[in-house]
Structures are given as C-alpha cells and as structure tokens.
Amino acid sequence: MIEVPATHDALEGIAPPQLTPRLHGHAREVEFLTEAIESGKLHHAMIFEGERGIGKATAAFHLANRLLDPASGAMGLVDETTSVFRQIAQGAHPGLLYLTRPKNDQGTGFKSAITVDEIRRLQRFFSMTAAGADSWRVVIVDPVNDLNRNAANALLKMLEEPPARAVFVLIAHGTGGLLPTIRSRCQILKFAPLSDDEITRVIGEQSGAHDEAAVARLSALGGGSARRTLLFAQFGGLDLQEALDACLDAPQFDAQQAHRLADVAGNRKTDIHREILRDLVLDRMRDAATAAARHGRLRAAERLASADIAIQERMRMTDAFNLDRKQDFLSLLGDVHDLLSATRPA
Secondary structure (H helix, E strand, O other), X not given: OOXXXXXXXXOOOOOOHHHOOEOOOOHHHHHHHHHHHHHOOOOOEEEEEOOOOXXXXXXXXXXXXXXXXXXXXXXXXXXXXXXXXXXXXXXXXXXXXXXXXXXXXOOOOEOOOEOHHHHHHHHHHHHHOOOOOOOOEEEEEOOHHHEOHHHHHHHHHHHHOOOOOEEEEEEEOOOOOOOHHHHHOOEEEEOOOOOHHHHHHHHHHHOOOOOHHHHHHHHHHHOOOHHHHHHHHHOOHHHHHHHHHHHHHOOOOOHHHHHHHHHHHOOOOOOHHHHHHHHHHHHHHHHHHHHHHHOOOHHHHHHHHHHHHHHHXXXXXXXXXXXXXXXXXXXXXXXXXXXXXXXXXO
C-alpha cells in the first residue's frame, strides 16, 4: 500500500489525485498536453482552471508521470505499478515538488493559506536537482488560489525567470483572485465539469455505488464535480440536502431545526459536513438567483447574486479568523432563510 502525504483536503475512503491512475473526461486537454510534450512545445507555466473536484490535480499528476517517466503510459491512464508512480505518490521523487497548504505550527491541522515559506522551498528544490537533456523538474501548486499575497509575489518572480526544463502547473478553482501578472505568464487550460456518465463511472470506481436512482440524484447535486459527488455519496449529502431544504423553505424560521444543522456544521472533528452544507447553501442562492432572472424578477436576481458573493467572503473570514463554526452557520441560515423568503414571487 502506498502512503501519501497528508493534505488539508484529503477525504477518507477516496483516492487522492496522486493515486488515481485513470483520468475521467478532459480528452481535449489530455490530447493538447500530449501533443505539446511530443512536439517540444510544452509551456513552462500552466494554469489548470475549472471547478473544484473535476480532475485538474489528477491531470497534473498524470502530466508529472509522463514527464518524469515517459514509459509510464499515456496521459489519462498511467501505469500504477512503476517505481516512478510510487515515488510521485509518496512525495519522494526528486523531480517533483507538490505545494499545498502546510501543517499549522501545532501540527494539529493545516494553515488556511499557502505561505511564502512554501514558495521558498522552490529555490532549494531547483538547486538540488539537475536539469539534464532528458530530465524535467515539475512543480504543482494546489490550489494557486490559496497563495497569500507574499507567496504569490514570490511565485511570480520564479515564473518571470523559470529554470531550465522546469514546468509549473498551477491548479486554479477559478482565476478571478489571481494576480494578473501570474495569469499573463501562464498558459491557461480550462477544464470543463464532468458529464453524468463520467461521474457515474467515478462513483462506481471509488465508492462501489450502483443504485441508478441514487447515482442520478448524486450526479445532479455534484454539478459535474467528482469530489463533490463522492462527498455526497459517502457522507450523507442527500440527507443533509433534505434537512437544509426543509429549513430554508419553512414559512417561519425554525430555530430548533436550524440548531440541529448548525451542530453538524460546527463539528470541529471534521470539515466534511460543513463543506457539504456550505456548498448546498450556495447552491440554493444561485438556483434562486437563476430562477428569478429567468422570470424577469431582475431586482431579486441581483440581490441574490450580490448576497452569494457576500456569503462566500463571509465564509472565508470565518475560516481566516477561526470564528465559532456553529454560531456562524446558525446566523447564516437565518439570513439566507429571510433573504429567500423576501425574494420569492408574491
């Protein structure tokens, strides 16, 4: 069994990108990268952009396997029996540096951002590895959205003067918050959400679920994200959706029902259920905004869209300042219930 270094977004029972030998979907991106490698025109810095959990990091590790071991197999289906695959997955290959949120100073969790100290590891990485005629050095930043300001500026300097035979792959869950100067130095590959058929195959491989009706509901909730669909499949997403809908659709705000949901979201032993509930709340906001716009209620649609952005910022602040999870989510439920009630058609 291959032991993979712990990361902030690892999910129990779900294979991480390093250990995923098959990439579902993204045939166009795989073809583009393969042709770029074979023609010698691979860009030194690329942004893999798309929704979270659709396979961008998996594609990055497939690219790393292809560059560091040309005999490992075609991108999209790498040979998991090779020593290079094992080294890459374990974080032990000298030609690969994988940067993500580091552990916090207490060692009990992970920091909320990728810090400048992580980017400084690049200097040591490049100084300790040789760039031979046939050797590559690969850096994966996952996700680049987590870079704090100092780290982003430090990375920019590396991108401006890249070492020889180096490839930077920046995983981006959207590029809106990135420094324009970083974007301008990268080739951007846009990864589309997975189709329902692709999601079904992922669920079958990762969780073994084959109930067609349940898989169809999960795929619809997943929105083309394999990670999100698997979260819903393995951690009670359908039950949480029903409970949240009942709370938000109630004519009057039910404090007792809201407290039960807030207890789930406030559990500090795991972030998974809070992540699911947060995504569901944002889904309700976006669905309501879309429905309002389609029916010509533009003022309501604008109000909901603005609230969606404000709620995302509120969630980031809650995490950054380590605020009380239960109380924050309880307050959020009340605000969203009132907003949905106020913007429903008369």
